[in-house]
Amino acid sequence: MTNNTHPKQSNFWRRIPLWQKILAGLALGILAGALLGEDATVFKPIGDIFISAIKMLIVPLVFTTLVVGITSMRDPQKMGRIGARTIGLYLITTAFAIAIGLLASTLFQPGVGLEMSFDKPVEAKEAPTLVEILVGLVPQNPVDALANGNIMQIIVFAIGLGIALTLIGDKGEPVVRVFESFAQAMYKLTEIVMAFAPFGVFGLIATVSGSYGMEVLLPLAKVIGVAYLASLVHVLVVYSGLLAFLGRLNPMRYLRGILDALVVAYSSASSSGTLPVSLRCAQKNLGVSEGVSGFVLPVGATINMDGTAIYQGVVVLFIAQLVGVDLSLMDYGMIIATGTLASIGTAGVPGAGLIMLSIVLAQVGLPLEAIAVVAGIDRILDMARTSVNVAGDLMVTTLVGKSEGELDLNIYNAIDEASNTSLK
Ligand code: ASP
Numbered sequence: 001m002t003n004n005t006h007p008k009q010s011n012f013w014r015r016i017p018l019w020q021k022i023l024a025g026l027a028l029g030i031l032a033g034a035l036l037g038e039d040a041t042v043f044k045p046i047g048d049i050f051i052s053a054i055k056m057l058i059v060p061l062v063f064t065t066l067v068v069g070i071t072s073m074r075d076p077q078k079m080g081r082i083g084a085r086t087i088g089l090y091l092i093t094t095a096f097a098i099a100i101g102l103l104a105s106t107l108f109q110p111g112v113g114l115e116m117s118f119d120k121p122v123e124a125k126e127a128p129t130l131v132e133i134l135v136g137l138v139p140q141n142p143v144d145a146l147a148n149g150n151i152m153q154i155i156v157f158a159i160g161l162g163i164a165l166t167l168i169g170d171k172g173e174p175v176v177r178v179f180e181s182f183a184q185a186m187y188k189l190t191e192i193v194m195a196f197a198p199f200g201v202f203g204l205i206a207t208v209s210g211s212y213g214m215e216v217l218l219p220l221a222k223v224i225g226v227a228y229l230a231s232l233v234h235v236l237v238v239y240s241g242l243l244a245f246l247g248r249l250n251p252m253r254y255l256r257g258i259l260d261a262l263v264v265a266y267s268s269a270s271s272s273g274t275l276p277v278s279l280r281c282a283q284k285n286l287g288v289s290e291g292v293s294g295f296v297l298p299v300g301a302t303i304n305m306d307g308t309a310i311y312q313g314v315v316v317l318f319i320a321q322l323v324g325v326d327l328s329l330m331d332y333g334m335i336i337a338t339g340t341l342a343s344i345g346t347a348g349v350p351g352a353g354l355i356m357l358s359i360v361l362a363q364v365g366l367p368l369e370a371i372a373v374v375a376g377i378d379r380i381l382d383m384a385r386t387s388v389n390v391a392g393d394l395m396v397t398t399l400v401g402k403s404e405g406e407l408d409l410n411i412y413n414a415i416d417e418a419s420n421t422s423l424k
Pocket of ligand 1: 269270271272305307308346347348349350351352353354382385386389
């Protein structure tokens with residue numbers, strides 16, 4: 001081997017845009033899992049290292065981005081407006097999501113004609129009350145919140161600190177500069193970790209695709225298909241529609257700009273874990289400001305779970321069909337109301353939606369034991385719902401950014417060039 005083959009190889013690797021490498025990792029991972037079966041778990045450590053590396057970014061990245069975002073906004077009223085719009089849009093899209101899930105299951109009837117037995121007892125979870133959610137928002141000890149990665153409490157502290165730094169003016173300048181510099185370093189570190197994403201995604205997907213045999217998937221293929229279809233419709237119709245009509249933005253640019261985040265969400269099944277990637281997509285590919293993305297995305301990763309809401313709608317009806325129970329109009333209203341609350345209470349970690357399903361089932365009197373039927377395929381459903389969860393956060397971030405004049409249209413409309421910049 002001569003000395004100059006090395007630089008050439010690395011140039012070739014660098015010239016391929018990151019999103020293409022990540023997609024290739026996804027495709028090769030599925031293939032490796034299909035060919036190797038259970039043996040594909042040898043690649044699991046690669047995926048685990050990648051997930052740990054992005055999780056490592058979450059707390060410092062969210063904290064510094066948000067403090068910098070608030071201090072650069074210099075307008076407390078604007079903060080209130082952004083907060084109200086964010087929560088409003090999150091709630092509306094979630095209600096739409098459950099409705100679409102219910103509609104899809106009503107149309108395609110995935111549970112009709114299936115014979116499944118289940119007898120393992122399951123305990124119902126309680127939905128958190130609004131008061132509990134509010135009380136839990138304020139950290140008693142910010143260091144504790146940072147150490148435990150409690151995103152909502154970190155957001156509250158960062159907003160407080162940002163406002164205080166703005167209010168003390170010049171005296172706050174040195175601290176603001178430290179945060180700005182820290183935030184820049186965190187963006188760089190995110191890029192470095194993302195350069196590893198194609199391998200990480202490969203490791204994660206190979207493991208999942210290797211451990212699910214057809215004998216598990218086939219009997220439930222219909223409910224998987226309905227959940228995936230409803231998810232696709234939600235993203236393509238509701239999100240694209242809102243972007244086009246409310247934001248007057250080209251939805252294709254949005255879809256193209258969020259690709260990295262979608263693939264990482266799909267392979268990791270964790271919207272909190274995907275947060276660093278979502279922040280990067282929002283700022284670099286879509287052109288949303290640090291202030292808006294630093295607030296809207298972490299809030300979304302904690303409370304906005306449209307994919308989980310769709311899943312609740314689809315699966316609750318699926319179970320009703322399976323056990324032959326006819327639901328009344330009241331029940332449907334109940335499912336939409338509790339499903340929305342349950343999705344807010346769902347943590348952005350793998351498998352959380354499955355646990356929250358018990359709340360909705362209990363509410364309409366369906367047997368909780370039926371959860372066992374979908375538990376076997378939960379990862380497959382989780383990957384789809386997490387992708388929608390992340391897509392929803394990014395859609396709302398884009399809309400709020402646009403409405404506040406915090407969306408750089410030059411970046412938004414030039415996504416092809418922007419997302420081609422891999423690690424420099
Ligand atoms: N895994 C999902 C997420 O991280 C939550 C869920 O299980 O529904 O967004």
